[in-house]
Amino acid sequence: MSENAPAWIVLDIEGTTSSTASVHEGLYDYARPRLGPWIEAHRDDPEVAAAVAETGGATTEETVAILHAWMDGDVKATPLKTLQGRIWAAGFAAGELTAHFFDDVPPALRAWHERGVRLAVFSSGSVSGQRPWFRHTPAGDLTPLVERHFDTVNAGPKREPASYARIAEALGAPPGELLFLSDVPAELDAAAAAGWRTIGVRRPGEPSENADFGAHPVVASFEEVK
Ligand SMILES: CSCCC(=O)C(=O)COP(=O)(O)O
Numbered sequence: 113m114s115e116n117a118p119a120w121i122v123l124d125i126e127g128t129t130s131s132t133a134s135v136h137e138g139l140y141d142y143a144r145p146r147l148g149p150w151i152e153a154h155r156d157d158p159e160v161a162a163a164v165a166e167t168g169g170a171t172t173e174e175t176v177a178i179l180h181a182w183m184d185g186d187v188k189a190t191p192l193k194t195l196q197g198r199i200w201a202a203g204f205a206a207g208e209l210t211a212h213f214f215d216d217v218p219p220a221l222r223a224w225h226e227r228g229v230r231l232a233v234f235s236s237g238s239v240s241g242q243r244p245w246f247r248h249t250p251a252g253d254l255t256p257l258v259e260r261h262f263d264t265v266n267a268g269p270k271r272e273p274a275s276y277a278r279i280a281e282a283l284g285a286p287p288g289e290l291l292f293l294s295d296v297p298a299e300l301d302a303a304a305a306a307g308w309r310t311i312g313v314r315r316p317g318e319p320s321e322n323a324d325f326g327a328h329p330v331v332a333s334f335e336e337v338k
């Protein structure tokens with residue numbers, strides 16, 4: 113990291129810190145058969161009831177079919193993310209799930225943190241899923257490194273500049289002091305439109321391998337972030 117270091121680095125998860133397969137095959141497949149029983153068992157939980165109502169399904173069966181279709185199409189719908197996050201948190205607590213991070217990520221996060229660069233996460237995955245993802249990693253508990261978590265509920269959609277303006281305000285930092293790392297060019301465009309610094313993450317074998325990052329600087333590993 114150069115002398116012109118940002119005050120904060122804000123991290124995307126899927127495709128950036130962690131593989132897409134670990135989310136789509138690991139987490140999505142864990143949630144899939146558990147959605148129906150979870151909804152039935154938590155009917156009185158206001159967050160669960162609100163998420164279920166937002167799907168528009170009339171019965172649990174219909175709701176689950178909608179949620180499965182969203183997962184099949186990788187639709188980052190907020191009610192799906194709320195329910196998935198709660199199920200994953202229970203799975204991590206039960207020792208049934210472990211997070212995946214690319215090998216370069218934990219050392220980079222530790223080095224940036226040590227240098228005084230503050231770390232936050234902005235992911236479509238809900239905050240309730242993000243926290244255990246950073247706690248239960250093969251490289252140990254990374255949660256002490258990450259001060260703030262943002263999702264589509266507390267910040268907004270990832271492809272809208274207003275979401276990045278909201279995060280800047282929450283962090284109390286000028287946008288030019290914020291660096292966003294993501295594998296999705298449209299997310300970087302939104303962050304840049306809000307005045308943020310951006311770096312595209314193009315990892316071999318990930319969906320972003322052939323993405324057009326336009327004018328955004330691009331790295332293949334966090335080791336290259338200077
Ligand atoms: C542990 S959070 C799960 C990640 C997730 O559900 C997701 O959709 C990731 O999207 P991202 O915005 O991080 O690319």
Ligand SMILES: [Mg+2]
Binds near residue numbers: 124125127128296
């Ligand atoms: Mg991503």
